[in-house]
Amino acid sequence: MPNLVSYSQTPNGRRTLVAAFFVLVMLAWHFGLRVFEVSPLVFPGPVDVAKSLYAGFATGEYWEHLGVTLYEILVGFAIGAAAGFLLGAAIGQSSLLEAVLYPYVVAFQAMPKVAVAPLFVVWFGFGAASKIVITATIVFFPVLANTIVGLRSAPRDQIDLMLAFTASRWQVFRMVRLPQSLPYVFVGLDIGIVLAVIGAIVGEFVGSQSGLGYLILQRNFSLDTPGVFAILVVLSVIGIGLHIAMKTIARKVIFWADSFADLTGA
Amino acid sequence: MTAAAFGFSSINKSFRSKDGGDVIALHNVEFDVRHGEFVTVVGPSGCGKSTLLRILAGLEIPSAGTVSMGGMPVSGPSRDIGVVFQAPVLLPWRTVLQNVLVPAQIQQRDMAGATAKAREYLDMVGLRGFETKYPGELSGGMQQRVGIARALVNDPKVLLMDEPFGALDAMTRETMNLELLRIKERSGTTIMLVTHSIPEAVFLGDRVVVMSPRPGRVTQIVDVDLPKPRPLDIINSDAFGAYVSGIRGNLQAVGGLD
Numbered sequence: 001m002p003n004l005v006s007y008s009q010t011p012n013g014r015r016t017l018v019a020a021f022f023v024l025v026m027l028a029w030h031f032g033l034r035v036f037e038v039s040p041l042v043f044p045g046p047v048d049v050a051k052s053l054y055a056g057f058a059t060g061e062y063w064e065h066l067g068v069t070l071y072e073i074l075v076g077f078a079i080g081a082a083a084g085f086l087l088g089a090a091i092g093q094s095s096l097l098e099a100v101l102y103p104y105v106v107a108f109q110a111m112p113k114v115a116v117a118p119l120f121v122v123w124f125g126f127g128a129a130s131k132i133v134i135t136a137t138i139v140f141f142p143v144l145a146n147t148i149v150g151l152r153s154a155p156r157d158q159i160d161l162m163l164a165f166t167a168s169r170w171q172v173f174r175m176v177r178l179p180q181s182l183p184y185v186f187v188g189l190d191i192g193i194v195l196a197v198i199g200a201i202v203g204e205f206v207g208s209q210s211g212l213g214y215l216i217l218q219r220n221f222s223l224d225t226p227g228v229f230a231i232l233v234v235l236s237v238i239g240i241g242l243h244i245a246m247k248t249i250a251r252k253v254i255f256w257a258d259s260f261a262d263l264t265g266a
Numbered sequence: 267m268t269a270a271a272f273g274f275s276s277i278n279k280s281f282r283s284k285d286g287g288d289v290i291a292l293h294n295v296e297f298d299v300r301h302g303e304f305v306t307v308v309g310p311s312g313c314g315k316s317t318l319l320r321i322l323a324g325l326e327i328p329s330a331g332t333v334s335m336g337g338m339p340v341s342g343p344s345r346d347i348g349v350v351f352q353a354p355v356l357l358p359w360r361t362v363l364q365n366v367l368v369p370a371q372i373q374q375r376d377m378a379g380a381t382a383k384a385r386e387y388l389d390m391v392g393l394r395g396f397e398t399k400y401p402g403e404l405s406g407g408m409q410q411r412v413g414i415a416r417a418l419v420n421d422p423k424v425l426l427m428d429e430p431f432g433a434l435d436a437m438t439r440e441t442m443n444l445e446l447l448r449i450k451e452r453s454g455t456t457i458m459l460v461t462h463s464i465p466e467a468v469f470l471g472d473r474v475v476v477m478s479p480r481p482g483r484v485t486q487i488v489d490v491d492l493p494k495p496r497p498l499d500i501i502n503s504d505a506f507g508a509y510v511s512g513i514r515g516n517l518q519a520v521g522g523l524d
Contacts, residue, residue: 175372
């Protein structure tokens, strides 16, 4: 055993162990269902899910739906993030704006977006527009809240120093407050990008003719549970991929903030 | 007598405390500083010495009295002033050189000229070769030296320093004191430095303004008649010791030292 412990501390050993554990989980899943005689219609095994996953890509069935959902996620995220950042910047700069606007923002946030989603479908139709709006409203708040906190995170001394050098309010904003807020903004963006996936799927559940959420409903109706599982895997991979992409961008943009990991808890 | 670089005239400053009462931070502070002079302000915490510096920097407005600089009343931050605080407060996303250039950028000076100046001052504070490093890569003492170069980049008439070496270890602090005297010799800038260390105040100052708290007021102004340049071992001389114990005695007599 001591050999295994020391092996696990090398990079290669670590990777091997991670892979071995994955295989173990798959085997437990596969044989567990047989031992307890669970119907594949209720809970499919890993082999069925893998087959369905492969078929989905090989037949080209996924691509169109994947494209639709990704489009909704990314456009909704971009709109929600931009709106959250701009309003956050305005509120972060002015306590008057905060007093006037923030109660509405909080009230809107307190409303479950899922409950509002059917209305959005009525207003914006069954196409991508309603999903984009739902996604944007979900992404909006975490970006807004983090932007406000971030813009106020600059140390008092730093701002006094700028003022002593005759900096204007705008210069203080541009040279100190804005860059100082970026680690916080990226925390908001990272939360937002993962929520964006939920937003798009919720929108598709409420009413749509395409997208991965639509596909899940279709397969659920026809009791194609391996097919549902396969799409869940795809959605999971999308979420993880977007999260990693966001982290990578953050690390490039705010290279100077070594506390970024502490802020996100990652 | 040459014209004063700046002067405080019957400065009073009170703050509203949290329980609603007024706290008198400064009471009838009055002194002038000559061009090219190095004045140190020493006193225990709470004596209002930092407030005095912030008033001169235009960051605070006195409740009564006037501050004048170059014969004009001070009504806000001035382009003629450079400031160094206890924390270096550099911008971590900017390189050393870009940090030094911040005041030049704020005041929209000629950037080519300012860059040359910045390199010159970085050289003067012993940071040649560190221009493209980021603050996170520097030690505390080096960061503070970047802060000094930044304060000097626009060739201010007056340099204000608020316990600039307070956060540094004793040995770095001694080195920085020597370096500051050297920089002073070369730049000729008028300097007002606030500290709570009596030896530091005597070592650096041409004059030491002694302040005591509750309310903050000037109790003594001491001319330091020690030769210049001052080597570090001057602090072991009898004359130096006499200045230090004289100031300490004064502070004790007025109840400034608890």
